Amino acid sequence: MKRELHPIEKQDFRSAPSEVRQAIRKRAIFLIRSGHKKGYIANLFGVNKNTVSNWWKSYTQEGSKGLTDSKRGAKSENCKLLTSEQEKQIQKMIIDRYPEQYKLPFALWTRKAVQELVERQFGIILARSTMGYYLRSWGFTPQKPKKKAYEQNPKHVEEWLEEAYPAIKERARKENAEIHWGDETGCNNRCNHGRSYAPKGKTPVKESMSKSFKINMISTVTNQWRVQFMIYSENMNADKLIEFLKQLIKTSDKKIFLILDNLKVHHCHIVKEWLNREEIKPKMEVFFLPSYSPELNPDE
Numbered sequence: 001m002k003r004e005l006h007p008i009e010k011q012d013f014r015s016a017p018s019e020v021r022q023a024i025r026k027r028a029i030f031l032i033r034s035g036h037k038k039g040y041i042a043n044l045f046g047v048n049k050n051t052v053s054n055w056w057k058s059y060t061q062e063g064s065k066g067l068t069d070s071k072r073g074a075k076s077e078n079c080k081l082l083t084s085e086q087e088k089q090i091q092k093m094i095i096d097r098y099p100e101q102y103k104l105p106f107a108l109w110t111r112k113a114v115q116e117l118v119e120r121q122f123g124i125i126l127a128r129s130t131m132g133y134y135l136r137s138w139g140f141t142p143q144k145p146k147k148k149a150y151e152q153n154p155k156h157v158e159e160w161l162e163e164a165y166p167a168i169k170e171r172a173r174k175e176n177a178e179i180h181w182g183d184e185t186g187c188n189n190r191c192n193h194g195r196s197y198a199p200k201g202k203t204p205v206k207e208s209m210s211k212s213f214k215i216n217m218i219s220t221v222t223n224q225w226r227v228q229f230m231i232y233s234e235n236m237n238a239d240k241l242i243e244f245l246k247q248l249i250k251t252s253d254k255k256i257f258l259i260l261d262n263l264k265v266h267h268c269h270i271v272k273e274w275l276n277r278e279e280i281k282p283k284m285e286v287f288f289l290p291s292y293s294p295e296l297n298p299d300e
Contacts, residue, residue, distance in 0.1 A: 018069045025055045025067040032056055081124055082134065090118060091138055111135065156290040168257055168287055177255040177285075180220040180228075180248065183299040184236050184263070188214040218244050220258065221299045236263070238270035245274075249283045256284045262291050 016024075028041050038056070042049040058066030082090070099106035099113045102120075106113035115131045118124055126134070172179050216236065219229035228251065230244045248256055260266045266288070275286055294300045 022068055026064075028052055028055055029059050029067065081126060081130070082118070082122070086122055087134065087138070090114065090121070093117065093121075153290065157293055157296070160290045160293075160296070164287075168259070172257050175255055177257045178252060179223050180256055180258045181222075181297050181299040182218065182220040182258055182260045183297055184216065184218045186214055186216050188212065219299060220248065236265055238265055238268050241265055241271055242274050245284060249280075255282065258284060258286045259289060259297070260286060261289050261294065261297060
């Protein structure tokens with residue numbers, strides 16, 4: 001005579017831990033072999049009758065192995081449309097060059113641009129969402145590009161970073177000098193940087209003078225982030241630059257190694273003559289960045 005069993009406490013079978021689900025399946029198989037009907041067992045464990053039928057089918061085909069959880073999703077890289085070697089090739093191509101260098105009609109690498117590159121290289125058509133999945137899996141993220149001048153000579157930049165600047169740092173260490181990075185900029189009263197929260201559709205208003213005016217500034221920043229600056233209204237010229245350099249010397253008890261860009265006034269003979277004076281040489285020396293390389297200057 002079969003003993004009547006009471007339904008277990010209601011629990012979502014799908015959310016139960018793997019070992020619990022496996023124990024329930026084993027118990028269900030034991031009950032089926034004991035003569036209990038599948039509908040009764042399904043009610044007992046709070047599952048569908050078809051689910052119990054599938055457990056029995058798996059058990060009869062695979063034995064106890066058929067009662068364990070199977071992993072969901074792709075089981076191997078064979079399910080991917082691109083092979084590992086193809087993935088590496090595409091990664092290298094988009095790191096080393098821009099789309100236009102492969103004669104693709106894009107300025108920057110987007111999902112669509114990479115999608116077309118893959119189709120051209122391997123004849124494989126990927127959905128744009130799939131291309132996004134590949135890019136994320138490679139560790140690629142959408143980023144705002146830095147500006148870089150076409151005229152910049154990468155070889156000169158590399159030589160400056162690997163040879164010239166390390167030599168400047170070593171000399172500064174030996175001579176107890178301080179490295180300054182210098183640059184000029186302009187400020188305008190119409191400039192409206194910053195953001196302000198406001199109700200949607202009601203853009204905040206920042207009051208300002210209707211008359212436009214601007215002012216200029218030259219500044220330096222050290223490797224310790226100490227900033228010095230001078231405000232001026234005229235255009236930068238040799239006299240203004242020398243005036244600022246004099247102020248730098250007055251405020252420093254160390255020799256100054258000043259790194260500047262290649263603005264014409266920085267190279268003019270008046271400034272060179274002033275820097276070559278006997279009383280100035282022990283106090284200041286000027287070095288120059290590679291041409292068209294503002295990104296190397298922290299004062300920029």
